[in-house]
Each structure stands twice: as structure tokens, then as C-alpha cells.
Amino acid sequence: MNDLRDLYQEVILDHNKRPRNFRILPQPTHHANGVNPLCGDRISVYLDIEDGVIQDISFQGAGCAISSASASLMTEALKGKPVAEIEHLFDAFHDVVTTECECPKGLGKLSVLAGVRDYPSRVKCATLAWHAVRAALEERKEAVATE
């Protein structure tokens, strides 16, 4: 059970059970849907961007513990950040969940998802919300898929 605990850490179970920023923004400046065709998970992200800064961010949808917790943690990490930093953060996060790299300090709580790197079939769950945010910024209309 120990190695499974590396994946299903308390923080992840907590964010899965009580996802933060789990709501629809009434008038988002940016919005997109993400789907994981592998498991049928769907996630919608909403952003309120002013002066190049993420003033508010939220998500809704149904997904596994990894995708829900990752989305929840992502909204906490991105709130108040300049848009220009998102790509850099996504890159760093992607490295954390796919490679044996040392977790960069700037990632904060997001690094609890590092256990995903031992479960290659679950990487798409962890990155689904991030793909949706990227699609929202690019103002893509159709749902973005992780495949």
C-alpha cells in the first residue's frame, strides 16, 4: 500500500473530496472544456483575466481523484499569477509528473502530484485541467482532448 500512498496522498484525497474553486464564474473572460477520451472525464475551466493577471479562476466537471485534485490545486496555484507565467508553470508541472526531476520550489503544493510519474497511464488525468487552461487562453471553441 505504501507506493499507492505516494500517488494518493492526503492532500490529493482532500482536494478530491472538497475541490477548491469548484464553481462556474458568472462572466469569465476566458473559458474552455477539456476531455480525457480515455476515461470520459470532462472538465470546464473559467478564468477572469484583467491587466494580464488571473484575478479569478474556477473549474467544474467530473473526473477521477487525480484529475479533480490536480484541477483544484491548479486553480489555487494560478490565482493572482500573471498570465505570462502560466506556460512556465505548466512546463515545470509537466516535468514533475513525467520525469524524475527534482521538484522546483516555485510549484508549491502542486508537487504532491509527483507520484503520478510512476503511473504513466495517469499523466493525462493530472494534466487535463492545464490543457483546458491553455485552450481557454488560446480561445479555442471545441473541447481540448488530452490524446
Added chain:
Amino acid sequence: MNDMSALHSIAPSVTPSLEELDLARIRADFPILRQRVHGKPLVYLDNAASVQKPRAVIDTVSECYTGYYANIHRGVHLLSERSTAAYEGAREKVRAFLNAASVQEIIFTRGTTESINLVASSFGGQTVKAGDEILITGMEHHSNIVPWQLLCERTGAKLKVAPFTDAGELILEEYERLLDDGPVKLVAFVHLSNALGTLNPARQLIAMAHARGIPVLVDGAQSTPHLGVDVCELDCEFYAFSAHKIYGPSGVGVLYGKKALLDAMPPYQGGGDMISLVTFEKTEYADLPNKFEAGTPNIAGVIGLGAALDWVNAIGLERIAAHEQELLDYATARLNDIPGLNIMGAARDKAALAAFTLDGVHPHDIGTILDREGVAVRAGHHCAQPVMQHYGVPATARASFAVYNTRDEVDVLVAALWKVKEMFEL
């Protein structure tokens, strides 16, 4: 009631299932089952996706490549003659397995999906016009939905869907109403649902369609490994199945079709082996079954399917079905003991699999945790998203059984599910 009559009432009256000794012998036929995954003995319960292969099939494929492999048909050398004989010998084994009237009615394809696409393209393209209708059911695999949607897009025909109950049973009154409501040119339905385990009343559904002169295609991908199929008795126009689900190699499928229909249908793909004469002005097509087998087929795979059917016949499909039914009954009872676990699909006629959700845990998480316990199940929409939509869930977890599974393995599954609950603090 005296002791004797009490004994009588509990004595098995149906086909005897597999004794422990037989089961051990059967398991020994599958080299892959001996391994451990994540340090635990492999418990393979993803059989509805694909089953493992017995030694006889592996050896047959290997012997083909090491002993006598060459391209089939038209070769005048020994190896080609031997390969052709083995390939056509497999066709006869499939014919006998389905009880088809003639080997000309047995077409080899890449799988059930290609078999259905062949009918949609060739028969559908020939018969279906704008305003016509195709009738399927709500519990189809995507492979028995999308080919018909493509046909409808091409022709301007309409796809209709017969609904099912929450128990997972087709609503026969609705099916009948939809048969009468418009010019239905073809019915296509799944024999055994991969998402629910429902066994549809094929004979009855076919008879109802035939009473209105409508031809029927049966998707037999899941049913062929679990029940004896007799296409003469069913009287369906088309029956499709895959080798890899009945202990044979992947990449091989079968389309059975009634000869008169196949004869009248245009070719599906053009190429070598499906012609009798080619000039740049005009091409004459080969006779059945070659007309529908353009190009070099999966020769060793087809021969491997023949070996798989021999292997299945040696045990007997009835005994296999009885064993799997016993496992399913046992698994259903044990799974129902787990609080918060909901089995999806409770049809009176059900076979070989249990699909379920567990309150508070996504099936994907169930799949990952079970895997670490050595248990392989499928978690997802099982290529049947409309079924998931019916129940309002994104996905389910599914344990599906084959002849080599045991009650002990069901116990391992159940224990692993309790670990899932522990992990998620439920």
C-alpha cells in the same frame, strides 16, 4: 421429505462445470497467467477487452512462421500450398463453429469492427437510400454505432435507437414500434453487451425483423466466447466476431453472411486476391469468399483462430459457459456485499461480466489501485458512451471472466476493492 429426495433436489441437473483439476490444467495452458505484477499473482479480469492465449494457439502461430509460412492462393510451391491448406482449413473450422451452410459464407477480416464496416459500406451502400432507416439498440459498442452514422451521413438515411431499461434489458415493445415506424432497411444489435453483460434475445429480435422483411446483423464480439452460436438457427443475415476474444490472435475477425446477400453485394475493398480478371477497361471479381478478402490477409492469425476454436471445442462451450456463469453468480453476490458498490446491468439473461461503480471513487482510481494488487480490470466507458449516459456516469469499472478464472480470483478482486475503500477513507 426423505434424505434421498433432498439429495436429488440439490444435485446438479445442468452441464457439469469445470472440476478443480480441469481448471488447474486449463490455467497451465496459459503461460502468461503464471506471472506476478507489482509482486502479486496476476488476476486477469479484463477478458471482455481481450482474452489471453493458450499454448496451442501460440504454438500454432509460431509453427506457421517457423515451418511452412508463405503467401496463400496461386502459389505453386509447397509452402504456399501448405499455408493455403491451413488457411482454408481454418475457414472450415469457423464454418463448423457457426454452423454456416458453406465456407463461402465465411469472410476473414481484421476484426468485428471491420466486419461491421464491410456490411455498412457494401450492403449499406447498395441498399440504403435517403429517407431510409437503420435500427440499432442503446447498448451498442461504438463499433456498431459509428459505421452506421457514417452510412447515414453518406446517404441521408436516419439512425434509430431502441431503448433499454435501467436493468439493462432491451424494451421489446419499443423495438417493435421502431421496426414499424418508418422504412427500416437493416437492424444491427449486440448479442452480448460488453458494458452491461446483457444477453439480448437474438432469435426473437431477428424473427421480429424478418416478419417485416428486414435483414439483421448481429455483433457477436462478446457472445462467441461464451455461448454456442448457430447462425442457421438464429437465421440472421450477418454475424460478426473477433478472434482475439475467443482465445485467438488479435487482428483477425470473421464476417458470416448469407450467400445470396454476399453474392449480390459489391466488393468492400479492391486489390489482389479479390479478382478473377483485371484489364484497364474492366475487372471481374472473384467468387465468394475471396471477393471480400482483398490483399494478403493475416495468414498465421487466421490459422491461429482455427487452433483457438479447436481448443475451445475440446473443452466445450457449454462447460465454459457454465463455469463462467458460476463465477458471475459468485462475484455478483460478493460484490453486492460491499457497501456503496453498484452493479450496472441486472438483466435476467446476463453473462460473463460485472460492471460497477463505487460511491466516492472514480473507476479510474479503482483500476489503478486494483492493478497494484495484481488485479487487471477495465475502467472507463468501454467504448459504449451512450450506455454511460443512460446511467449518468462518466465511466464504470468492469470485471469480466474467461474459462481460466477462479473463485479465488474473485476473492482477490473483492479484497482489493475493500483496499480501495480503505485508501479513500470510505
